[in-house]
Amino acid sequence: MYKITYVVALPDYRLHVVFADGSSGVVSLKDRLFGPVFEPLRDPAFFSLVSIDEFGVVCWPNGADLGFVRKVECANFPYVAAA
Structure with missing residues (x-):
């Protein structure tokens, strides 16, 4: 598991996460x-x-947590900021 350094909630119960290595995605x-x-x-x-x-x-x-968020889960949903 990679350490997450940033998270923000998105519509429809999605999260944009950024990992310590700079990669990011949506889960x-x-x-x-x-x-x-x-x-x-x-x-x-x-x-x-x-x-x-x-x-x-x-x-x-x-107290809810998501210790299971892995980079592979975000790989199919790369985050693209709205223009």
């Missing part, structure tokens, strides 16, 4: 927000509170 969580800890993330306002902890793990204020 979709739309079909992964189930179970007690992840259900609050279905609220777009709460989903947008995403941050990174001291270990480079994507997390939210309720």
Whole structure:
């Protein structure tokens, strides 16, 4: 797993992530927000509170985290900033 250095919430339950090596991509969580800890993330306002902890793990204020975000998951969804 590569350390994540930047994350921002995008529409439709997606995250733009930047890894320590400078590579970046988008990961979709739309079909992964189930179970007690992840259900609050279905609220777009709460989903947008995403941050990174001291270990480079994507997390939210309720304790939900995404230790499983890997570069390979982002490889098919490269981030392209809107012009």
